[in-house]
Amino acid sequence: MTSGPSATNDQLLDEQTRAFVRRALSAGVATLDEIKTVVSSLMVDDVDFSPQRLADGLVGAGTLTQWQANKLLAGKSKGFFLGTYKLLRPLGKGGMGMVYLGEHHVMKRQMALKIMPPNTVDNKRRIERFKEEARASAQIDHPNVVQAIDFNESGGKFYIVMEYVDGIDLHQAVVSDGVMSIDAAIDAIYQAAHGLSQAHERGIVHRDIKPSNLMLRSDGVVKVSDMGLARVGYQEIAVKGEKTRLTGTADFIAPEQALNSKTVDARADIYSLGCTLYFLLAGRPPYSGKDVAQRLAKHQTEPIPDVRQRRDDCPAPVANLIARMMAKKPSERPTSAVDLISQLERIRGGAGKIAGNQQQLADLASTTDTIVDDQVFEASLLDTSFADSNDSVDLASPLAEFDFGSIPNIETTAPPSTFRGPAPGQPSNQVQPLKAGGQSSLSSRAPNQTLLLGIGLTVAAFALLTVLAMATYHLLRPLDAPATKIKATESGEGRSIIIMK
DSSP states (O other), X not given: OOSSHHHHHTTXXXXXXXXXXXXXXXXXXXXXXXXHHHHHHHTTTOSOOOHHHHHHHHHHTTSSOHHHHHHHHTTOOSOOEETTEEEEEEEEEETTEEEEEEEETTTOOEEEEEEOOGGGTTOHHHHHHHHHHXXXXXXXXXXXXXXXXXXXXXXXXXXXXXXXXXXXXXXXXXXXHOSOOHHHHHHHHHHHHHHHHXXXXXXXXXXXXXXXXXXXXXXXXXXXXXXXXXXXXXXOOOOTTOOOOOOSOTTTOXXXXXXXXXXXXXXXXXXXXXXXXXXXXXXXXXXXXXXXXXHHHHHHHSOOOOGGGTOTTSOHHHHHHHHHHTOSSGGGSOSSHHHHHHXXXXXXXXXHHHHTTXXXXXXXXXXXXXXXXXXXXXXXXXXXXXXXXXXXXXXXXXXXXXOOTTOOOHHHXXXXXXXXXXXXXXXXXXXXXXXXXXXXXXXXXXXXXXXXXXXXXXXXXXXXXXXXXXXXXXXXXXXXXXXXXXXXXXXXXXXXXXXXX
């Protein structure tokens, strides 16, 4: 049997759990004191530990995010930091790379970090496109556009620091809650058109408008994201020897954009916005096909579908507007985003009528799509953006051994909920705490309290004896003889007379 808490705590964690702790310390996502605090709290229920139980405890305490815990459990100890940011979790994955939620290590401000895929860092064209996205986003400062804050490079990895939108995209909203109401869908498109209007004024065409690129913030604000396919001044970056690739998404791409993306104007975005409005109301893209080529062909030649065939509650003016936005010829569409905004306001009776529906969007944004989250988590674990050829922790390093003997005493740190009522027949004023390790917390503290009391009494007695000894000495010592004083002197007949007093 062990003699004290230190001996017991040294044996708390098995080797697998200690290896998990090593990885957490090596990754820099948790401190030893934070881990000890969690271990101490978990001991209230059970002294048996596993990597999963400790990881769950660290997530519950807010020390780790679920993504960080998953990576550590998977044996990863690197890839948790990028420049001055600590990565918290992935937000999404696209052709231009992974997007992570990051926290600045000094300012503690959360931002979205879009990271260029590692297999494209040697591709000059892709690097230039990535930089162009940052430049295009930096030119737009609008409440309905995700703002780009910074462009940086760390360890050969290029990334854009963007405003973090706390919410979900419109594709996730439809997948999670089903089709939107007429009012909510028009409000979403209305806000997106406001953001695009400023981009178009600066000569920027998005070229990839779709539900997943329209972010819905928790307060109901819609923001246009992912300017990766935008072209500043409608210029195409050409690299000798490379073929021109299709830009845009097949389900929402304008007919002319599939033929020649570098000549399109703002009306291509309006077409894609019309397809998006159809998706929000119908729950599916306007055209379907077994492959990309078939869907592109239908955008070119298939008649424009009537949304009322899938939503019989859709008003005719809304259906007619979708048809105009999706016109095959750009000249038959609304001429600009500003023109589209005016038509939306006429349909809904003014801007105030549309703005009043923002609460419906806010309610949709509060829904968490766990299926989508799990898919992103799984994709991020396979992501090699931060992989290192040697992702193991050196067991001979100083982190290999750490002391758990100084874990806070579990009896003194147990929360009030660890106490229970009196046993049957026991007086109500004698509440007994739960026992840990076969001993109650009161009995474990009693020896220490007795020792302190004995020391205090000993010191007090010694002080009293010292005072008494000093007093006795002063009372019993002999008095000093008084000093002799000369009163006067007289002289006579050859002799002197001295009178003493």
